Amino acid sequence: MAYYNKLRDNLRKEDDLPSDMSWEEMSDGIFQKMGKKEKKRRVIFWWFVPMLIVSGFVGYYLMTSTNEPNIEIPKDIKENMVKEDNGQNIIASEKALISDRQKGDDAVILTKVMNINAKANQLINQKESSNEGSKGAKIAAQNEHNEDSNISESVTLINSDLSNQVPENTKIIDPLINVSNITNAKDMIKVELITSIIRPNIRSNSETLLPVLEVKSIIPLQKDSKTYLGSMDISLTSGVIFWKIGSSANLKLNTEQHKATISEKELPGYHIALHNEVRMSKYFFLKTSLDYQKWYSEFYYSGTKINSLEVDNVIVKVEENLLSGEKSLIRGKASIYETVDRTLRHRNEQNSVLLSLSPGYQWEHNKWSFKTSAGLFFTLSKFGNGKTLWNDEIVAYDGVMPQYNDKMQIGYLSSLNVKYAISNRYYVQSMIGYHKFISNINAENTISKPSIFNISLGIGVQF
């Protein structure tokens, strides 16, 4: 071991630091790197926090939810059924339905829902052709109903015995579900009535308050995965992007002929993306996106270059005849050197079209949906214009940057988005996304694997 101790001591022998490693020379670089490291920590933090929040929501939802999806019926539908049967038939039917629900017999429940709807349609038609009934009957019905009006909790109603007799002052507008819609609908629904809500009669001749059996929220039929399979969202988003070019952003040349500092500073850009999400189940979907991104950067060059130039027909030699003293000039080709100092700033732009495929998870709450997805992307096309250093020269390009190779570039992406339904079909959404190239976008051996962070807003439609 003494041998290796000696080797260790030799290798660890402290010499004077090289002169270019003094604190004065190094401090700027150190502070710059500290800033980068801190920024990286912050980025990780800002990714971690939203992910934690989303996970919290998802976890909470999974812990508290039943298997029954709860879909809100629009308000205008809720105030549609008015009955005057004192709640007797209703309550009996509700009990029967609750019993069915407890048994979990969805087929029976669905049949009942459909029956109700059919009857409701019948009632509407009948109601429209009927005359107003006697006031006495209304008042009696109202009084009796009032006795039951302290039932404050919402109950589930599937009233299979919905009376064919249309009470006076009762207006039933087709409210809930169209039977034909039910069979097509992806969301099966049930009807929930709140028996205690009493409202002024919507009819103008009413002198009393009549109970409004409010259709509340319910749609408790259980959906299975097949119900969601194939439903689709198409959306368009646009927003700002921030990007980092990778570690080749700064370059120092220090050869005899060429001493220069070259850098490329990233500037914000924008993107427009078209997304298509296909639901695989209640929670999972597969997202395909076509994303057009425009990045900007500031190319900076400052340096000194010694150019070698070939010149022809210049005097390269003078021959002197020592006897006669005559001089003759020999002309020919010669190299001359010129030193060029140059400082240049130029705004470059780079366009990319990316195709991505990412599975995702979503969670819905009322009109809100929270989605997260992660996957891979491929560069379909890239073009741009600007200036760059290529073969030791600054060249202007219009099209593909000369360093860019022809290989298909790939990377991974992740995104978080929140969507809000503004109607049954349309929604608005906000999204944050992160793209990271995992293959070099640069043909040289320098590492250039940009990271792209985007924040965007958009609209969408669901089918």
Place this chain on the structure above:
Amino acid sequence: MIANSTISQCVKGDQQAYSLLYCTCAPYIFTIIKNYFTPEDDRKDAMQEVFAQIFLSIQNFDEAKGSFKSWISKITVYQCIAILRKKDKLQISYHLEVVEEENYDTLESLEKLSVSDLEKMLVDMPLGYKTIFLLSVIDEYSHKEIGELLGISPETSRSQLFRAIKWIKSNIINDINIMRYGILQ
């Protein structure tokens, strides 16, 4: 190596303390870095990375767990490995050769070489071998620790070390060295 008050000042972000810490520790850190990196630019970049990391995490230094010197030495080695991995320079062969244990070359077999010759060999050694050799022999990490550091198995680390020894032996065989050492066996 460095006064506690300087460390406290560094925790507060005092630039003078940073400067003092740098001037005190840089020569030692440089001795570690120069073994991992040969080009001057790489060494300079590594020095900056290491000190940036030291300044950012100095509040985590706990005297009870070890000396300041061993703490900065650990940070330096970690940063060197991180830089090498980031630049994809650390190409370690992950093939696990089934080698009979008795056929392993041992470190003792190199002791016939002069220390200065071995130092020279290290400069030319492939980076993957050199990294393992330095981590194992000079920085005294166990194969388990090396495995964790480089993302390889301890067996791969062990196998790479013996390949490194083999490389040294095969490269030392030239006429002069045969005369000086005989063929190393």
